[in-house]
Amino acid sequence: MSGSKIAAIDTRMYKEARSASAIVENQLRENSSLVQRIGELLRDRKPQVVLTCARGSSDHAATYGKYLIETFAGIPTASFAPSVSSIYSAKQNMQGAVFLALSQSGASPDLLVSAKAARQAGALVIALVNVVDSPLAELADEVVPLHAGAETSVAATKSYIATLTALAQLVAAWTRNDKLVDALTELPAQLAEAKDLDWQAAVDALTEARNFFVIGRGLGLGIAQEAALKFKETAGLHAESYSAAEVRHGPMAIVDAGFPVLLFTQDDATRTGVDAVVQDFSARDAVVLVAGKSYDCAVNLPSVEGVYAATAPIVLIQSFYIMVNALAVARGYDPDSPPHLRKVTETL
Numbered sequence: 001m002s003g004s005k006i007a008a009i010d011t012r013m014y015k016e017a018r019s020a021s022a023i024v025e026n027q028l029r030e031n032s033s034l035v036q037r038i039g040e041l042l043r044d045r046k047p048q049v050v051l052t053c054a055r056g057s058s059d060h061a062a063t064y065g066k067y068l069i070e071t072f073a074g075i076p077t078a079s080f081a082p083s084v085s086s087i088y089s090a091k092q093n094m095q096g097a098v099f100l101a102l103s104q105s106g107a108s109p110d111l112l113v114s115a116k117a118a119r120q121a122g123a124l125v126i127a128l129v130n131v132v133d134s135p136l137a138e139l140a141d142e143v144v145p146l147h148a149g150a151e152t153s154v155a156a157t158k159s160y161i162a163t164l165t166a167l168a169q170l171v172a173a174w175t176r177n178d179k180l181v182d183a184l185t186e187l188p189a190q191l192a193e194a195k196d197l198d199w200q201a202a203v204d205a206l207t208e209a210r211n212f213f214v215i216g217r218g219l220g221l222g223i224a225q226e227a228a229l230k231f232k233e234t235a236g237l238h239a240e241s242y243s244a245a246e247v248r249h250g251p252m253a254i255v256d257a258g259f260p261v262l263l264f265t266q267d268d269a270t271r272t273g274v275d276a277v278v279q280d281f282s283a284r285d286a287v288v289l290v291a292g293k294s295y296d297c298a299v300n301l302p303s304v305e306g307v308y309a310a311t312a313p314i315v316l317i318q319s320f321y322i323m324v325n326a327l328a329v330a331r332g333y334d335p336d337s338p339p340h341l342r343k344v345t346e347t348l
Contacts, residue, residue, distance in 0.1 A: 008326040017157035017321035021191035027147040039173030047098040051080040054102035057156040061163040063222035085117040086110035094123035104159040106134025183308035199323035212260035217244040217270040223317040234335035235328040257285035265292035266312035
């Protein structure tokens with residue numbers, strides 16, 4: 001531990017995470033005509049496949065994007081490995097593909113090489129980026145700005161939420177799905193409510209923890225991946241993320257009495273499977289923390305009521321960020337300055 005004495009409400013991470021509702025409100029307004037134009041372009045192009053390319057938190061956002069695109073647009077979506085271009089220099093045929101490059105900084109060398117190679121291979125390159133004058137933005141065919149502003153804490157919070165929202169707004173414009181469009185209009189107010197929910201029960205349960213699982217499924221899997229990363233980088237706590245479907249294929253074997261588990265759930269067709277996993281963990285006397293639904297056998301973390309399933313993960317991760325910041329401080333860490341990390345990681 002770092003021995004940090006900083007108060008949880010004084011960290012940059014806390015302040016940046018709490019700014020997300022205002023950022024999303026501005027982002028939705030500023031990008032409205034832009035995403036409508038890109039949505040029309042995508043309908044005209046009728047892509048056969050979508051490839052996402054990202055690292056870290058942006059890659060977890062891409063997981064959310066995959067489920068959005070596959071469920072709303074019906075287009076197969078896969079993660080492109082940057083090393084294929086940056087290390088192996090392998091040539092790809094991307095005719096008829098859309099290449100979504102997601103990056104807060106727009107400066108990671110391997111993403112730049114991959115995006116350039118994708119464009120040369122015939123893909124339509126769309127960059128979701130916070131720094132609009134970045135190298136990635138310059139080489140993309142289309143740019144969707146995140147409008148998150150400068151993010152000084154090493155841990156991404158507001159830029160992650162802005163990336164999720166940009167993906168949802170883009171898919172809504174592409175598919176012209178009225179439910180998703182309506183859900184986005186309600187999102188800023190829901191984020192504002194979510195940032196004030198009391199998740200102290202999770203802080204209490206996890207302050208002395210050493211290992212645990214974070215579980216999501218479908219549209220919620222990406223935030224489970226993001227939460228596991230944030231536990232590691234801000235609170236020095238080892239967490240592994242799993243789909244509610246996959247955790248029963250092996251990882252469940254190490255769960256016994258007192259083992260902590262955090263589950264995210266949204267009100268869609270994945271709920272039945274999550275219900276079964278909650279019961280399985282409870283039967284093993286695990287410490288089961290759940291966000292998104294209440295269970296008699298779990299520690300229930302409060303969530304905003306009536307959120308549309310496709311945007312529920314965005315609202316849940318807002319509450320999570322406030323909690324994990326407090327957990328880091330409770331464990332003696334400074335979440336703004338994780339050891340051995342820096343804001344932009346340059347890999348090739």
